[in-house]
Amino acid sequence: MQRVLLIGDGARENAFASALSYLRLYALSSFINPGIKKIVDSSGGKYYIGDINSQEFVKKVKDDVNPDFAIIGPEDPLFHGISDVFYQEGIPVIGASSKNSMIEKSKTWMRQLMWKYGIPGRLRFKAFSSIEDAAKFIMEYGGSVAVKPSEQVGGKGVKVVADLQAYLSQEKRLALSKSVDKIGELVSDKVKVIVEERVDGPEYTQHVLTDGQSYLPLPLAQDYKHAYQDGIGPETGGMGSISGPSSLLPFITEEEYEDTFDIVRQTAKAVERETGEKYKGFISGQMMLTDLWGPTVIEYYSRMGDPETSAIIPRIKNFGEVLIRAAEGHLNKVKPEVVETSSVVWVVSPLGYPLDRTIARGKRIFVDVKKIEDFGCQVFFGSTSLEGGQIITQGSRALELVALGDYNEAVKKLERCVSFVGSETRLIYRTDIGKSIDDMIEKAEIIRYSYKKRKSKGTLGISADWSPNGGMW
Amino acid sequence: MAGISGILAFDKVWNVNKFLKYSLIGLQHRGYNFTGVAVYNEGKIESKTYNESPEDAEVSYDGWAGIGYSGSRKGYPVKVGGIAYVVDGVLKENPEEFAKDLLKDPERALENAKGVFNLIALTENEKIIAYRDKFGLRPLFLGGFGFDLGIVSSESSGINVIGGDTKREINPGEMVVLERFNVESKQLRVERKATCSIEYIYQSRIDGILEKSQIYDVRIRIGEELAKEWPISADTVVGVPDTALPFAIGYSRKLGLRVDLGFTRTGSPIRTMIAGDNFLKVVGVQLKLNPIRSAFFGKRIVLIDDSMVTGTTLKNTVFNLRKMGAKEIHILIGSPKLVRPCPYGVEVPSESDLIAANLKDEDIAKVIGADSIHWLSIDGLFRSIGNKDLCYGCMGGIYPG
Numbered sequence A: 001m002q003r004v005l006l007i008g009d010g011a012r013e014n015a016f017a018s019a020l021s022y023l024r025l026y027a028l029s030s031f032i033n034p035g036i037k038k039i040v041d042s043s044g045g046k047y048y049i050g051d052i053n054s055q056e057f058v059k060k061v062k063d064d065v066n067p068d069f070a071i072i073g074p075e076d077p078l079f080h081g082i083s084d085v086f087y088q089e090g091i092p093v094i095g096a097s098s099k100n101s102m103i104e105k106s107k108t109w110m111r112q113l114m115w116k117y118g119i120p121g122r123l124r125f126k127a128f129s130s131i132e133d134a135a136k137f138i139m140e141y142g143g144s145v146a147v148k149p150s151e152q153v154g155g156k157g158v159k160v161v162a163d164l165q166a167y168l169s170q171e172k173r174l175a176l177s178k179s180v181d182k183i184g185e186l187v188s189d190k191v192k193v194i195v196e197e198r199v200d201g202p203e204y205t206q207h208v209l210t211d212g213q214s215y216l217p218l219p220l221a222q223d224y225k226h227a228y229q230d231g232i233g234p235e236t237g238g239m240g241s242i243s244g245p246s247s248l249l250p251f252i253t254e255e256e257y258e259d260t261f262d263i264v265r266q267t268a269k270a271v272e273r274e275t276g277e278k279y280k281g282f283i284s285g286q287m288m289l290t291d292l293w294g295p296t297v298i299e300y301y302s303r304m305g306d307p308e309t310s311a312i313i314p315r316i317k318n319f320g321e322v323l324i325r326a327a328e329g330h331l332n333k334v335k336p337e338v339v340e341t342s343s344v345v346w347v348v349s350p351l352g353y354p355l356d357r358t359i360a361r362g363k364r365i366f367v368d369v370k371k372i373e374d375f376g377c378q379v380f381f382g383s384t385s386l387e388g389g390q391i392i393t394q395g396s397r398a399l400e401l402v403a404l405g406d407y408n409e410a411v412k413k414l415e416r417c418v419s420f421v422g423s424e425t426r427l428i429y430r431t432d433i434g435k436s437i438d439d440m441i442e443k444a445e446i447i448r449y450s451y452k453k454r455k456s457k458g459t460l461g462i463s464a465d466w467s468p469n470g471g472m473w
Numbered sequence B: 001m002a003g004i005s006g007i008l009a010f011d012k013v014w015n016v017n018k019f020l021k022y023s024l025i026g027l028q029h030r031g032y033n034f035t036g037v038a039v040y041n042e043g044k045i046e047s048k049t050y051n052e053s054p055e056d057a058e059v060s061y062d063g064w065a066g067i068g069y070s071g072s073r074k075g076y077p078v079k080v081g082g083i084a085y086v087v088d089g090v091l092k093e094n095p096e097e098f099a100k101d102l103l104k105d106p107e108r109a110l111e112n113a114k115g116v117f118n119l120i121a122l123t124e125n126e127k128i129i130a131y132r133d134k135f136g137l138r139p140l141f142l143g144g145f146g147f148d149l150g151i152v153s154s155e156s157s158g159i160n161v162i163g164g165d166t167k168r169e170i171n172p173g174e175m176v177v178l179e180r181f182n183v184e185s186k187q188l189r190v191e192r193k194a195t196c197s198i199e200y201i202y203q204s205r206i207d208g209i210l211e212k213s214q215i216y217d218v219r220i221r222i223g224e225e226l227a228k229e230w231p232i233s234a235d236t237v238v239g240v241p242d243t244a245l246p247f248a249i250g251y252s253r254k255l256g257l258r259v260d261l262g263f264t265r266t267g268s269p270i271r272t273m274i275a276g277d278n279f280l281k282v283v284g285v286q287l288k289l290n291p292i293r294s295a296f297f298g299k300r301i302v303l304i305d306d307s308m309v310t311g312t313t314l315k316n317t318v319f320n321l322r323k324m325g326a327k328e329i330h331i332l333i334g335s336p337k338l339v340r341p342c343p344y345g346v347e348v349p350s351e352s353d354l355i356a357a358n359l360k361d362e363d364i365a366k367v368i369g370a371d372s373i374h375w376l377s378i379d380g381l382f383r384s385i386g387n388k389d390l391c392y393g394c395m396g397g398i399y400p401g
């Protein structure tokens, strides 16, 4: 029986745990995740609670467990060099090195890298160390933009503004320039804010697992970013996801899948050239299909996405083995067994998420896991801790429900199962996830026509904005 | 008739005031004699009514949530204590009492309210409440702008003009509550769906959608139906701007008959849009249309209009066209005959004023001076729209309730 150490505390890690439950599972979280705990207990492992970003603490746990391999779920431990602890001691691990995780940590570094290496799917951007300069740029220059913290800060701070009506341009740019203060506050780096051209189209994520030699693209998934029903409301880490059927999504073609894989691979190679370290672990392209490029990079993860993971893992029968092989450096020896059936994930959050986590924190929730499973869904626990037999919200997304089946069928199951989750606070979840597939197919068709046209004319990726004040950029 | 909108920012850095104004301009075709807004800021609501169109109204209140009205009735928003609301349709309740009930318990107030109406309310506890009438007579849409604004509006034009994305139609009898921490919806009543036919024929904006149909496509199909029902041998077909233009295009396509632009306008387009406070004004509006001689001279004409009330305008138009040398003038109307008033707030005049309710077809043709005159049939209307979940009470059909 192999011993595996899993680091992290969210629904993604709960999903990892479920794929590894046939091993002896040891886990390290910052609170007791009820879903992870259950699997740790039943597999005869041990659950450690503490600072998952502390190298020292992780070392201690590692010495205690003496694992055959380790897997690191979230990005923060990667940024803090937790994977390096394992690399240094030659323990197989799934997790990008801290240097390589820069591809996620710094959006500026990522964009610069793409331009330096001429990787397709890159967007025009400007990076600002001074908030005033950013605000000034936004007021003076033209065009629809996305304004972001220059660092990965976990699904907040991004503003996307379509500036297509001259009569409201000033209003929109004023609100944007006011909000850069707050965006800048989220960032510790010297470069605070980046402004990129806004693009439009259906989004999808391609996760690629690599052992430094071979690259394995997983089935695509789509993440839903808006907090509230019907795709309205503030940015979140993701309120649900879909995956399938097979390795694609209904609105992405085989060719686009391959092109995306190319982009991600080229990026991993470019990262290696810059850092001098083999890229190992996950590198995931959060993509958008746009008329500018076709597959276009919105950002990279140096790990798996959450809630995409919950949609993908239940669709790969031998995912545990895939992870082990990758950690050992024999990824080419395993073929993932992807089931044809698609999946839908609904995230359940406490009221207050994502705008005011103090409202969302400390609330009891009740989950009838057995009923949920009886009705054909799986539950992965997220930001909830087990405290004295109660499940208590930690302020972020509380849990994820997964259903397999064609989209309509999966949605029906979820509608049923979500009624077995209750709370002393109001719960927020999006019942529209898994439903608007046809609209996306239609949108993608129009976009496909345009970018193919660009491709044949040799104008992929070429764009500019101009205003009388700022000039061209 | 009215257009109503509500906008709420999830991030308080936004000032919705200009967004409201432009959203209302996007609804101006539904009526524009009065404008009203209510804006929430720092714990209180400020509201104001203007005796002018949204275009002319200087909306000066700042805040991160607000509602607005553009329409033919004075008095909106109604503001009482901690709540303000606007209505499209007919609310048969005491406005002040209703406001209090609405603030106390919106679900109950809306469930029990008499009348058929769409409503958008703004409350001091930082909510926008939107409700679509139980039959879905009038349209109401939900949309968003980036990660920052939630929007409700009578038509998709009220969302799209501010750069927002229209997400869906609110269902008949559904209440949607927008607040910073959630967008929640609840089905309060379920009734037979009966969308107002007039919305399809001329009320909704031509770039809009209704019950998943594109308004433009429906209007093209109305022209095609007219061609099937009344194929007239003529030299050209002309639509009366703006609403009847797609009818003429559909008619032309079906019969392979050439189509001409027959009129130009005196005065600003937005003001002559078919949207006044009553049908008689609508008719008056057409007087601002000036025929183009070479489109009509020496030709046999099919002239298509969207409706006929007293017939006075059409009579004038026919007279003018004859003077310009039109050889034959055949009139087609892109709606079934209007024979009864509308109890739901669309200003159809009383029966005594409606020519089609009083005269036989041959007599109408005589009065108008046209060679012939025909209306779209009720079945033709159903076929054009693609379903029968309609109100067509004013055309002699059943009123939904």
Ligand SMILES: Nc1ncnc2c1ncn2[C@@H]1O[C@H](COP(=O)(O)OP(=O)(O)OP(=O)(O)O)[C@@H](O)[C@H]1O
Pocket: A123, A145, A146, A148, A152, A153, A154, A155, A156, A157, A158, A160, A196, A197, A198, A199, A200, A203, A225, A235, A236, A237, A238, A286, A298, A299
């Ligand atoms: N250039 C752009 N054009 C249009 N939309 C964009 C752009 N950049 C970002 N977005 C939108 O904003 C969302 C969040 O952006 P991004 O992924 O860069 O931020 P994040 O906070 O790092 O998110 P995550 O939680 O995925 O890590 C994207 O999913 C996309 O919907």
Ligand code: SF4
Pocket: B137, B195, B196, B197, B198, B199, B341, B342, B343, B344, B345, B346, B348, B391, B392, B393, B394, B395
């Ligand atoms: S009576 Fe006529 S105008 Fe009134 S709602 Fe019904 S169809 Fe519309």
